Structure formats: structure tokens, C-alpha cells
Amino acid sequence: MKKYLIFYFIASAIIVLLFGLSFCSFPSDSIFDEGIFFENINKVALYLNVAIIIIIIVLLIKKRRIDGKIVFPIAFLVFTGFIVIGCFLFNDRVIVPYVHFGYYARLVVYGFTLLNIYTLLSMEKGDKNEEK
Amino acid sequence: MxxxxxxxxxxxxxxxxxxxxxxxxxxxxxxSKYIMISTTDEYDAKLAEYKSKANNITEESCKNYYLSFIDYIEKDKINGKIEVSEYFKRVFSEEPFLSFYSKGIEACSKLTQEAARENSFPLLFLGASIQQDAIMGAYTTQYELTYPDRLVRMIAEPSIGTVQANIKYGKEVEIIERIYNIVTEEEVVR
The missing domain is CATH 1.20.5 (Single alpha-helices involved in coiled-coils or other helix-helix interfaces)
Known part of the structure; x- marks a missing residue:
């Protein structure tokens, strides 16, 4: 459980960082409707994630344990790493700075939403055989 | 469960x-298989129109000009294989003057949206325009904002505008030979 939580909270910290950066860098003058659509989806995903993180913390305080597979948060971290490296790698080939970064940050957040829901579903009652 | x-x-x-x-x-x-297409701005269009009258450029010669150029880039003569979209092949074949006498950024943006519908990425900078950098910037920015998951490859004829775009946007613009060197002026004006 401890290992899972460490990776999970690292993932959460990265998401907060990514969101801060993507909000700062994503241009808002897109003339296409798709931009507005994605922005709305983005907000929903953000609020949903914040709500789930709060619920998870509350449940942890109430001594619930997590019975999830550690492979999910690790896969998420690897995924985020690939996306961030890819975005920085190709950033010098675009005119609008960090445009890929702003776009892929959303997809990373959707992945994080799945991880959050998984973590929530992995919450088990009681503290039977607490993880070493 | x-x-x-x-x-x-x-x-x-x-x-x-x-x-x-x-x-x-x-x-x-x-x-690398996407090529964006931009045509001359309004000033260049007028100039091109003037020149075309002087040189008696016909619709047919315009068409040959574009098709030869497409043939050139598709034969892998520039760095990396490039496929020109069917949409632009059609535009060049059916309405060569439309492409040749494009009316500035507005027309470029219409072409961009049309190309986007066909999931293609055409960009071809024609004309040695001093304002070419503005068109490149407007066009590419618009495309990047709409399709941030794609990379635009900029290919242009050597011109002051191309050099300006290189400096202004810090984006590498591949320089090709002047099209008139590829398709000789006689062929165009035939």
C-alpha cells in the first residue's frame, strides 16, 4: 500500500505541475470550436480529479487500505514521462510555443482520471494484513 | 465483481x-509526409496577375506549373518523402488560377480548413513575397492551434519573406530551388 501511495502521490504532484504549466502556455485565441470544447472537457476532468483525490485522502485518514496493483501508477508515470519528453523534443519545430504540451496535458489528465477511479475502487475496508 | x-x-x-x-x-x-500550401498575398497576386498578362500565362500553363511541382516533390527530390494531398491535386488541376491568385490570408485560411477536412497538411509557399513571413506565420499558427498533435513542415522558395520567417518564428523553413528552375519559365509561359 505504501509503495502504491508513493507512486500515486508523485503522479498527483506531476499532474498539478502539468496543469499549472499548460494553463500558462496554452493559447486561448483559437478560432475553432474544438478548442472551446476541449477546454470544457478539461475543466470537468480537473474538478473530477480534485474531488477524487480529496475523497481518497479522507478514506485514507479513515484507515481504509488500498489493494490496487502498483503497475498502474508506474505505467502512468512512464506514460507521462514519454509525453513530456516527446513534447519538449519537438517543441523547437513549432511556432506556437508549447502547443503540443498544452494538447497532450489534457490526455495525460484523462489517464490520471482513470488512475484515480482505479485507486478509488481499490479502497478496501479495515486494516487486514497491512502491507509491509 | x-x-x-x-x-x-x-x-x-x-x-x-x-x-x-x-x-x-x-x-x-x-x-514529413505533410506539406502545407500557401499562396501569394494580395500584393503578390496583383503582381502575378500583371506578370501573367505580360507573359500570357494561361490556366493550362498554371496547371502544368503546379503539377510539375507536385511531381518534383513527390519524387523525393527534397529531403524526405512528401505526399501532396488529393485535395490540392484536385485544386491545382481544376482551379489553378484560384491557387495562383490567392487573395491573401483569408484565402489561405479557407484552403487550410478545406485541407483539414481531408486530414491533409498542405503548405507550399509560392512567390518571392516580402510579406510571405506574415502568411507563413498566420497560416502555420492557425494550423498548429487547430491540430496541435501534428507537426507542420515548412517548405518555401527562397525569398526575403522566407528568410524573415526563419528569423521571426525561429522555425526551420526548408528552402527548395526556385520553382522556375524546376519547371522552366518557357514551360510555364508556353
Missing amino acids: KEKIRNCLLTIGIGYMVVIVLLMFNSYANS
């Missing part, structure tokens, strides 16, 4: 991440 849902979610989650990473690198890997 809960365990099943969890396993299902785990599979979906990891599958989703793998697919996104593959799509991302695939889109970058394919970036």
Missing part, C-alpha cells in the same frame, strides 16, 4: 496510455 471492474479498468487505463504514446510518436513520424 469489484475485482473484475478493477482489472477491466487497469486494462483500459494501460491500453489507453500505450495508444496515446503510439499515436503521438506516429504523428511525429508522419510529419
Whole structure:
């Protein structure tokens, strides 16, 4: 459980960082409707994630344990790493700075939403055989 | 039951991440096969019209000019294989004057949207325009904002505008030979 939580909270910290950066860098003058659509989806995903993180913390305080597979948060971290490296790698080939970064940050957040829901579903009652 | 849902979610989650990473690198890997098309601005269009009258450029010669150029870039003579979209092949064949006498950024943006519908990425900078940098910037910015998952490859004839765009946007613009060197002036004006 401890290992899972460490990776999970690292993932959460990265998401907060990514969101801060993507909000700062994503241009808002897109003339296409798709931009507005994605922005709305983005907000929903953000609020949903914040709500789930709060619920998870509350449940942890109430001594619930997590019975999830550690492979999910690790896969998420690897995924985020690939996306961030890819975005920085190709950033010098675009005119609008960090445009890929702003776009892929959303997809990373959707992945994080799945991880959050998984973590929530992995919450088990009681503290039977607490993880070493 | 809960365990099943969890396993299902785990599979979906990891599958989703793998697919996104593959799509991302695939889109970058394919970036070289897209070519964007921009035509001359209004000033250049007038100039081109004037020149065309002087040189008696016909619709047919315009068409030959574009088709020869497409043939040139598709034969892998510039760095990397490039496929020109069917949409632009059609535009060049059916309405060569439309492409040749484009009316500035507005027309460029219309062409961009049309190309976007066909999922193609055409860009060809024609004319040695001093304002070419403005068109390149406006055009590419618009495309990048709409399709941030794609990379635009900028190819242009050597001109003051091309050099300006290089400096202004810090984006590498590949320089090709002047089209008149590829398709000789006699062929165009025939």
C-alpha cells in the first residue's frame, strides 16, 4: 500500500505541475470550436480529479487500505514521462510555443482520471494484513 | 465483481496510455509526409496577375506549373518523402488560377480548413513575397492551434519573406530551388 501511495502521490504532484504549466502556455485565441470544447472537457476532468483525490485522502485518514496493483501508477508515470519528453523534443519545430504540451496535458489528465477511479475502487475496508 | 471492474479498468487505463504514446510518436513520424500550401498575398497576386498578362500565362500553363511541382516533390527530390494531398491535386488541376491568385490570408485560411477536412497538411509557399513571413506565420499558427498533435513542415522558395520567417518564428523553413528552375519559365509561359 505504501509503495502504491508513493507512486500515486508523485503522479498527483506531476499532474498539478502539468496543469499549472499548460494553463500558462496554452493559447486561448483559437478560432475553432474544438478548442472551446476541449477546454470544457478539461475543466470537468480537473474538478473530477480534485474531488477524487480529496475523497481518497479522507478514506485514507479513515484507515481504509488500498489493494490496487502498483503497475498502474508506474505505467502512468512512464506514460507521462514519454509525453513530456516527446513534447519538449519537438517543441523547437513549432511556432506556437508549447502547443503540443498544452494538447497532450489534457490526455495525460484523462489517464490520471482513470488512475484515480482505479485507486478509488481499490479502497478496501479495515486494516487486514497491512502491507509491509 | 469489484475485482473484475478493477482489472477491466487497469486494462483500459494501460491500453489507453500505450495508444496515446503510439499515436503521438506516429504523428511525429508522419510529419514529413505533410506539406502545407500557401499562396501569394494580395500584393503578390496583383503582381502575378500583371506578370501573367505580360507573359500570357494561361490556366493550362498554371496547371502544368503546379503539377510539375507536385511531381518534383513527390519524387523525393527534397529531403524526405512528401505526399501532396488529393485535395490540392484536385485544386491545382481544376482551379489553378484560384491557387495562383490567392487573395491573401483569408484565402489561405479557407484552403487550410478545406485541407483539414481531408486530414491533409498542405503548405507550399509560392512567390518571392516580402510579406510571405506574415502568411507563413498566420497560416502555420492557425494550423498548429487547430491540430496541435501534428507537426507542420515548412517548405518555401527562397525569398526575403522566407528568410524573415526563419528569423521571426525561429522555425526551420526548408528552402527548395526556385520553382522556375524546376519547371522552366518557357514551360510555364508556353
